[in-house]
Amino acid sequence: MKDKYGRNIEYLRISLTDRCNLRCKYCMPEEGIHDKKTHGEIMTLEEIYEVVEICTELGVKKIRLTGGEPLTRLGVTSLVEKISKLDKVTDISMTTNAVLLKKYAKELKEAGLKRVNISLDTLNEKKYKEITRLGSIKDVFDGLEEAKKVGLLPIKINIVLIDRFNDDEIEDFVELTRNEDIQVRFIELMPIGQTADWARDYFVPNTIVLERIKELEPVEIGDKSSPARYYMLPGGKGKVGLINPISHQFCRNCNRLRLTADGKIKPCLHSDQEIDVLKTIREGGNVKEVMKSSILKKPLKHHLNDGEAIQRSMARIGG
Ligand code: SAM
Ligand code: SF4
Numbered sequence: 001m002k003d004k005y006g007r008n009i010e011y012l013r014i015s016l017t018d019r020c021n022l023r024c025k026y027c028m029p030e031e032g033i034h035d036k037k038t039h040g041e042i043m044t045l046e047e048i049y050e051v052v053e054i055c056t057e058l059g060v061k062k063i064r065l066t067g068g069e070p071l072t073r074l075g076v077t078s079l080v081e082k083i084s085k086l087d088k089v090t091d092i093s094m095t096t097n098a099v100l101l102k103k104y105a106k107e108l109k110e111a112g113l114k115r116v117n118i119s120l121d122t123l124n125e126k127k128y129k130e131i132t133r134l135g136s137i138k139d140v141f142d143g144l145e146e147a148k149k150v151g152l153l154p155i156k157i158n159i160v161l162i163d164r165f166n167d168d169e170i171e172d173f174v175e176l177t178r179n180e181d182i183q184v185r186f187i188e189l190m191p192i193g194q195t196a197d198w199a200r201d202y203f204v205p206n207t208i209v210l211e212r213i214k215e216l217e218p219v220e221i222g223d224k225s226s227p228a229r230y231y232m233l234p235g236g237k238g239k240v241g242l243i244n245p246i247s248h249q250f251c252r253n254c255n256r257l258r259l260t261a262d263g264k265i266k267p268c269l270h271s272d273q274e275i276d277v278l279k280t281i282r283e284g285g286n287v288k289e290v291m292k293s294s295i296l297k298k299p300l301k302h303h304l305n306d307g308e309a310i311q312r313s314m315a316r317i318g319g
Contacts, residue, residue, distance in 0.1 A: 001058045003298040011062040011225070011256040012055050014048060016073040018261045018316040022097050023133040024121075026160055026202070027314045029194050030133060035316070043263045045079045047281050051259055054288050056088040058295070060257075063092045068261065068315050071100040077111045084112025093117065095158070095319055099135055101143025109150040116147050117156040117185075122166050123173070131165065156183040156241075158319075163204035170212050177238030185228050185241035190270075193313030206242045216240055225255040251301035257294060260316060265294040269317060270302035 002008055018037055023030055043051075052063060063083055070076055071094075084092050091114055098118040105116075120140055122128050128137035147155055159166065159173055173184045186206040189199040210216060216231035219239065227250040228241035251268075258266040263278020275294045280287055 001292065001295050003295050005252075005298070005300055007253070007255055007298070008059065009255055009257060009295045009298070010059050011064070012052065012060045012259060013064045013066055013256060013319075014052070014259045015066050015068065015261045015317060016048070016070045016076060016079075017042065017068040019072055020067060020069040020097075020315055021072055021099055022069065022135045024119075024160075025131055025133065026162065026189055026195050026199055033313050033315055034194060035313070037262045041262050043259075043261060043278055045075050047263065047278060048079065048259070049082055050281060050287065051277060051291070052083055052089075053086065054291055055257070056086050057288065058291055061088055061090045063089055064095060065092070066095040066319055069097055069099070070094055071096055071104055077104065077107050080108055080113050081111035095119065096143075097132075097135065097140065098143035098147070099139045102139070102146045105143065105146040105150045105152060109152055113152060115154060115156075116152045117158050118144055118147070119158045119160075120144075121160050121162065122169055124169070127165070131162070154181060154183060156185055159184060159186050160189055161186045161204055161206050161208075162189060162202045165202065167204055167208065170209050174209070174213050174216070174233065174240050177240055178233055178236045180238050182238040183230075183241055184238070185243055187243045190314070193316070195313070206244050209240065209242060213240075225253045226250075251299075254298070257298075258317060262316075265291070266317065267294055267298040268302055271299060273297065273299075 018033060020028065023032065065076065065080070080092060083089055092112060093115045094113060095117045096119070101116065118140065121131050125137045128135055144155065161167065176182055176184055186209050188206050189203045191199040215234055217234060219230050219232050221230050228243045231240045258269060259277070260266060263276060264274035265277050266274055275290060275297065277287060277290050280290045
């Protein structure tokens with residue numbers, strides 16, 4: 001279905017849980033998110049599936065599962081299996097910190113998951129512990145290897161670029177693309193939720209990637225709705241992506257809706273506008289009409305440049 005501005009909405013990103021097994025400094029306070037939902041306030045897997053099914057009737061073809069950490073949600077494999085059986089779904093993927101991926105990669109692949117985006121902000125063990133407060137980088141490397149082994153491809157590594165923390169590792173990340181068909185994508189820090197001030201302090205524009213590595217050449221990819229602009233090393237096998245929602249607006253090609261774990265539709269990541277679809281489900285209302293009106297509420301563009309920060313934390317949206 002098209003929105004008011006003629007954009008074809010065909011991508012739904014679903015946050016399966018607001019809980020996480022890590023505490024990345026830019027995403028959550030040390031003690032975890034403050035506005036945690038109770039079990040009963042979170043959508044059941046059946047309710048999520050109901051929304052997905054209705055969205056596919058409205059033209060959604062791509063689904064991404066995210067979190068909090070999606071692999072901490074019980075029953076995630078069975079949900080993947082059900083969604084992947086829907087005729088109209090052509091792509092189902094997941095964004096994960098990969099800590100539990102070694103354990104789940106094979107069953108997810110068998111259930112129909114196509115690929116994973118792995119969040120990894122450093123290649124250094126000590127720095128990984130520092131930024132995630134809880135994680136062990138070995139688990140991520142093991143998860144990444146397992147994902148390759150079972151064919152959850154292409155693998156994309158998402159790196160949040162953090163001033164004075166990982167800007168010295170840009171070359172190392174880019175180097176990963178020289179001999180392997182992998183995508184490394186540098187994401188700019190966004191001022192969101194409880195960590196907004198932290199994000200403002202450590203923001204660095206990801207154009208520094210191009211300043212540092214002059215040999216990177218721009219490449220066109222077919223997908224106009226992708227928020228990333230891609231580059232390659234001459235002769236390299238993989239790609240380097242730059243995702244800069246603040247300094248480079250990609251709103252005019254935005255084709256996505258977000259569903260939060262507590263059942264709110266967010267027409268735009270960078271707006272506090274939310275539509276309560278879970279309430280509609282639980283009250284026996286018309287879910288399809290709610291989804292249609294949510295699509296029509298998508299704003300033309302975000303207002304992050306005006307210094308606004310949205311209230312809901314990233315862990316409760318899913319990125
Ligand atoms: N836990 C999973 C993970 O980390 O991949 C999925 C959820 S996480 C909220 C999704 C993505 O959002 C991750 O790639 C993470 O790095 C990114 N993210 C979280 N907070 C962010 C922020 N303030 N600015 C930019 N990206 C952020
Ligand atoms: Fe958890 Fe992902 Fe947020 Fe890190 S970025 S705290 S892994 S939800």
